[in-house]
Amino acid sequence: MLSIKNLHVSIDGKEILKGINLEVKPGEVHAIMGPNGAGKSTLASVLAGRDLYEVTEGEIVFQGKDVLDMAPEDRAKEGIFLGFQYPIEIPGVSTVNFMKTAVNEHRKHKGLAPLTASDFLKLMRDKKNLVEIDSKLTNRSVNEGFSGGEKKKNEIFQMAMLEPKLAVLDETDSGLDIDALRVVANGVNKLKTAENSTIVITHYQRLLDYIVPDVVHVLFDGRIVKTAGKELALELEEKGYDWIKEENGK
Amino acid sequence: MANIDTINKDFANLFEQGKELLTNGSSNCMNKAREKAFVQFQKLGVPTRANENYKYTNLIPAFDHPYNVNLRYMEVDVDLNDIFQCDVPELDTNMVLLTNGWYYGNNKTLTELPKGVIVCGVQEAAKKYPAIFEAHYGKYAKPADDGLVALNTALAKDGLFIYVPKGVVVEKPIQVVNLLRSDRDLLATQRNLFVIEENAQAKIIVCDHTLTHHKYLSNAVTEINVATNAVFDLYTLQNQHLNSVILNSTFIRQEKNSNVLTNTISLYGGTIRNNHHVLLDGEHCENHTFGMYLMDKDQHVDNFTSIDHAKPNCLSNEHFKGVMDGKATAAFAGRIYVRPDAQKTLAYQSNNNLLLSDDAQINTKPQLIIDADDVKCSHGATVGQMDEDALFYLRARGIDEKEARQMLMFAFAHEIIEKIRVEPLKDRIDALVDTRLRGEISKCNTCAIACKN
Numbered sequence: 001m002l003s004i005k006n007l008h009v010s011i012d013g014k015e016i017l018k019g020i021n022l023e024v025k026p027g028e029v030h031a032i033m034g035p036n037g038a039g040k041s042t043l044a045s046v047l048a049g050r051d052l053y054e055v056t057e058g059e060i061v062f063q064g065k066d067v068l069d070m071a072p073e074d075r076a077k078e079g080i081f082l083g084f085q086y087p088i089e090i091p092g093v094s095t096v097n098f099m100k101t102a103v104n105e106h107r108k109h110k111g112l113a114p115l116t117a118s119d120f121l122k123l124m125r126d127k128k129n130l131v132e133i134d135s136k137l138t139n140r141s142v143n144e145g146f147s148g149g150e151k152k153k154n155e156i157f158q159m160a161m162l163e164p165k166l167a168v169l170d171e172t173d174s175g176l177d178i179d180a181l182r183v184v185a186n187g188v189n190k191l192k193t194a195e196n197s198t199i200v201i202t203h204y205q206r207l208l209d210y211i212v213p214d215v216v217h218v219l220f221d222g223r224i225v226k227t228a229g230k231e232l233a234l235e236l237e238e239k240g241y242d243w244i245k246e247e248n249g250k
Numbered sequence: 251m252a253n254i255d256t257i258n259k260d261f262a263n264l265f266e267q268g269k270e271l272l273t274n275g276s277s278n279c280m281n282k283a284r285e286k287a288f289v290q291f292q293k294l295g296v297p298t299r300a301n302e303n304y305k306y307t308n309l310i311p312a313f314d315h316p317y318n319v320n321l322r323y324m325e326v327d328v329d330l331n332d333i334f335q336c337d338v339p340e341l342d343t344n345m346v347l348l349t350n351g352w353y354y355g356n357n358k359t360l361t362e363l364p365k366g367v368i369v370c371g372v373q374e375a376a377k378k379y380p381a382i383f384e385a386h387y388g389k390y391a392k393p394a395d396d397g398l399v400a401l402n403t404a405l406a407k408d409g410l411f412i413y414v415p416k417g418v419v420v421e422k423p424i425q426v427v428n429l430l431r432s433d434r435d436l437l438a439t440q441r442n443l444f445v446i447e448e449n450a451q452a453k454i455i456v457c458d459h460t461l462t463h464h465k466y467l468s469n470a471v472t473e474i475n476v477a478t479n480a481v482f483d484l485y486t487l488q489n490q491h492l493n494s495v496i497l498n499s500t501f502i503r504q505e506k507n508s509n510v511l512t513n514t515i516s517l518y519g520g521t522i523r524n525n526h527h528v529l530l531d532g533e534h535c536e537n538h539t540f541g542m543y544l545m546d547k548d549q550h551v552d553n554f555t556s557i558d559h560a561k562p563n564c565l566s567n568e569h570f571k572g573v574m575d576g577k578a579t580a581a582f583a584g585r586i587y588v589r590p591d592a593q594k595t596l597a598y599q600s601n602n603n604l605l606l607s608d609d610a611q612i613n614t615k616p617q618l619i620i621d622a623d624d625v626k627c628s629h630g631a632t633v634g635q636m637d638e639d640a641l642f643y644l645r646a647r648g649i650d651e652k653e654a655r656q657m658l659m660f661a662f663a664h665e666i667i668e669k670i671r672v673e674p675l676k677d678r679i680d681a682l683v684d685t686r687l688r689g690e691i692s693k694c695n696t697c698a699i700a701c702k703n
Contacts, residue, residue, distance in 0.1 A: 048646050054349040076648035090642040092661025101657070108647070141661075142643075158647060 001026050001164055001197050007048050009039075016042045016236045018110070018222035024166070027194045029196035031208055031233060032201045035217035036240040040201045041218070043087055044170040048082035049075050062166065077109040079165030081158075083172050086153040090142040095154075097106070098162050099124065106162060127160040131187040139212050149180035156187040172215075173207035185210030205237035220244050257313045258295040264319065265404055271321035276407055277376035279384045279429040287393035287403030288577045294397035303396075306581035306613050307523050307552040312467055317437035321407065323352045330354055331569075333461065334517055343425035343455060344369070348396045351440035352408045368413040372441055375411035382413055386445050390473045390501035392425075395523065398497055402471040406441035407665040411471070414450040416477075418606045423483075425670055426590055430468060431461035442472040446480045448505075453672055458519075459499075459634050460490040464467075467495040469606070474501065478532065483671055484512040487679070490519040492547065499525035506532025506561070513670055515679060516543040522551040526533055530557070530564040541570040542666040543685050545578035552581040557579065557599075559592040562622075568599040571666050573659055573687065574610035582614040584629065588622050595625040599632065602667040604662050659687045 002024040004229055010019035016039045026028055034040050039086065046053050048170065049072035060067050067075050090098070103123070104114040115123065128138060129218070133153045143151050152172055173181055188211050200211055208216075208230065216233045218226040220241075225248055226232065236244075265272070265288050273281045296313050297304040330347050346369055347354040353371025357666060360369055368379065376383045390524055393400035409424055460466060467492055476482045486495055496519055504510055504518060516522050528537050543551040557566045574578050582601045603612045616629035644654035663683050670676040 047599045048642075049643055071651065072642060072645040072656075073648050076646055082646050084643065084646075088640050089695075090640045090643065090661065092664045093657050095643075098417070098644070098647070098649075101649050101653065102644075105648040105650070105653075162647065219314070 002061060003061045005059050005061075007043075007046070007060065007208070008056045009042055009050055010169075011042070013050060015056070016053070016222055017046070018100045020219075020222075020224060021126065022217070022224065024197050024199065026197055028215065029192075029198045029211060029213045030197060030230055031216045032219050033203065033216060033231075033233060033236055034206075035245070037044045038219045039222045040219050041170055044082055044168050047075075047080060047168050048072055070191075072083075073105070074164070077106055081162060081164030083152075083155040083159060083167060083169040085171040085174060087143050087146075087155055089146070091144045091145045093142050095138045095142050096124070096138060099158065103161055104159075108166035123161065125159060130160050130190055131157045132183050133157045148175035149177060152176055152180065152184055156184050160187065160191055164196065166197050166199070168201065170201045171203065172200070173202055173204065181207065182210060205233045208233045220243055220248055254298050254310060255297060257310070258292075261296075261401065262292065265492070266450065268319075268321050271408065275322065275373060277373070277380070277383070278374055279380065279387055280406070283388045283404075284404050287400045290393040291397060291400035291404050294435070297397045301582070306579075307521070307550065308693050309497075309523075311509055312521055314431070315465060315467070315518070317467055318432070318434045319405070319437050319439075320350055320352070321397060323355065323408065324350070326354065326356070329356060330377055330429060330431075331356065331358060334427060334459070339375070341672075341678060343423045343468050344420075345425040345653075346410065348410060348426065348428045348440065349467070350432060350436060351428075351438035352393060353410060354494070357517055360604045364418050364423060366418055366421060368411065369424060370411050371688070372409040372411045372443060373407055375413075375443070379413065380669065382445055383411070383443065386443055386473060388473075388477050390475065390503050390527075390529070391471050391499065392492075396499065398469055398525070399471055399499055399665045402439055402441060402469050402499070405439040406471070407439070409441040409443070411442070412444045412452070414446045414452045416447040419450065420422070420452040423675070425455045426456045427456065428456065428468075429461050430459065430466045430490070432464050432466075433462065435465040436467075438466065438468045438470075440468065440470040442470065444474040446474070446476045446482045447636075448477040449479045449610060450477070450616060451481040454485070455675060456484065456486045458488045458490055458496060458697040459537065460494050463491060463493065464492070465493045467497070469497045470499065472500045472551075474503070476502065476504045476510050478505045479507045480505075482507045483510075484673060485670060485672070486512070486514045487517065488515065488519055489517045489523055492518075492520045492549065494519050495521045497523050499527075501527045501529075503529045503531050503538060504535070506533040507534045508532070510535045511538040511669070511671060512540065512541040513666065514541040514612060515666075516545070516550065516551045517682060518546045519551070522549075524551075524553045524557040526553065528557045528566070530566065531563060533561050533563045535564040537564070537566040537668040539566070539568040540666050540669050542629065542683075543570075543580055544663065544683065545572065545580055546575035547578065548576070549578045550580070554581075555588065556585040557597065559588045559595045559597060562591060562593045564592070565596040569666065569669075570601045571663060572601075572603045572612065573606065573663060574603060574612060575606040577607075578610045582631070583617065584615070584616045585619070586629070588618075588620045588625050588627065592622050593624045595622060595627070596629040597625070599629040601631045602662075603631075604659065605633060605635060606659075621687070624695065656684075656687060663687065
């Protein structure tokens with residue numbers, strides 16, 4: 001589904017990613033862990049198409065298509081979803097209008113007619129229940145005045161609405177209390193199918209108790225330095241990241 | 251280009267030579283004011299950029315043109331009721347038309363006005379209702395303070411008069427449609443007077459339109475007195491062509507416990523200057539002054555506002571927002587004056603601008619003069635570009651860049667639109683602003699004549 005080969009990425013001339021290789025197959029859950037500054041969020045942003053970053057080398061192929069030349073909106077419509085670490089507040093843009101526009105753009109891409117108002121509202125209602133998000137929130141402007149937990153729930157709600165093939169969840173657990181974490185993780189698990197894949201980017205192992213990964217990678221200094229099964233996450237939790245740093249001579 | 255002296259001299263000649271036409275049919279009250287105002291105009295002249303208050307708007311090119319002037323009412327050769335139809339079916343209003351500054355002779359009778367409410371031409375009102383008229387005419391707009399007011403008072407013969415008696419609530423908004431329609435380039439002078447008596451309520455929607463592509467200069471002055479406990483809304487929608495100049499001076503006086511909301515929306519026009527003066531002349535007044543301007547090409551808009559807290563315990567809240575593209579230029583000046591004994595004043599002001607191009611310009615200037623010590627005042631101005639993080643967020647959900655920009659611009663403008671207290675008007679302006687922000691001209695009327703843009 002996703003194939004990243006020798007990806008090098010710079011920002012303002014400084015190299016952040018130094019040759020990433022990653023293969024994600026349909027139905028798999030991958031966790032990418034690593035210390036602060038390793039390049040985890042950069043990888044997520046580059047996947048979604050943020051233009052602050054310059055790809056200097058390598059390729060990203062998603063479902064047989066080269067995505068590096070695609071605009072962020074086209075990647076989204078192809079099925080890549082980024083759950084933001086810091087979701088943006090957009091005063092004046094209603095969540096309903098935002099989601100209606102996004103859902104219909106996706107439908108247009110698939111050659112489907114736009115949803116009628118009542119079908120759209122029904123879809124909203126169903127998905128809201130799935131992620132236990134309050135109508136009070138979806139009636140407001142996008143993320144405006146939301147707490148950290150509400151913002152993260154809103155990301156999962158959007159993911160439920162758009163049904164991506166590949167979800168990249170960037171530090172979705174950061175700043176979440178245990179109840180919100182459970183809700184967010186349940187949402188992700190309920191959306192899981194045999195066809196879609198998830199990349200969970202996290203600093204801590206805790207989220208992985210709820211979203212169980214098939215593969216765990218450790219990203220350090222712009223490279224994936226370790227890849228193993230879910231037991232690697234536990235090992236990291238226990239021993240911290242220092243041993244990784246030592247192994248890699250830093 | 252003519253210099254300002256030539257322009258002022260031309261007006262002097264017009265006044266002297268046209269005196270018979272000017273005074274003919276006008277009431278004594280207006281004619282007396284006319285003479286005095288003309289003396290003031292000779293001192294002040296048309297304001298130039300040397301005048302601090304007009305620093306950002308050069309009026310010389312606007313005035314330097316051989317306009318025609320109608321010193322008497324010209325019969326209209328067609329039925330304007332047919333030509334102009336406001337394209338807002340849901341907006342149920344009492345509609346009156348004015349043509350080139352004059353009360354239109356074939357206005358339909360407003361059958362749904364509550365008893366005692368008067369809507370007619372100023373010339374007619376001065377004769378029929380001298381007691382009301384003379385109590386207010388020229389009391390709030392002072393020729394000595396501004397050359398444009400002096401010029402207006404010297405040349406004005408007609409305009410709109412609205413009177414809402416004590417305790418009367420006009421539920422249906424009164425919609426005033428100012429039509430500029432001529433077969434020659436025209437200078438229009440319009441003088442309005444709105445008197446809202448104690449405990450009365452009214453909402454007025456003013457729409458400015460051009461119906462032919464000729465060059466227009468409109469110099470309008472509106473005086474409004476809102477008496478004790480009255481509630482008054484004024485929505486002004488400026489939608490004219492690029493060859494038009496709108497000079498719009500509004501003077502509002504509020505008495506105690508009154509509540510006034512104004513919203514001035516500049517959608518399209520060549521040069522627009524809004525002078526907006528509010529005098530809070532009684533305790534516990536509430537004033538909301540809102541405005542929005544969406545400018546592109548070579549358009550220019552200048553909102554000059556002044557809120558005078560003359561009495562204690564009043565609240566004023568002022569917010570203007572602008573979206574600027576192309577080579578458009580805008581200015582905002584917000585003066586808040588808190589007089590020495592106006593204690594417990596609350597005065598808020600902000601001006602936010604979104605610049606979409608490298609060539610668009612905005613000059614914004616808050617000015618607070620506070621002579622009382624127990625007050626809460628705030629002001630702020632922002633000038634910025636579109637939020638790239640928000641743009642990326644929308645795009646990352648599959649919304650294309652153009653649409654995402656549109657959504658963000660609209661959201662920016664909507665904050666001003668949502669302050670409108672007439673629901674169907676709010677919806678309609680939402681739609682007009684949406685089209686306007688897409689770079690199109692938002693036609694808000696079924697205009698029979700295609701204007702040159």
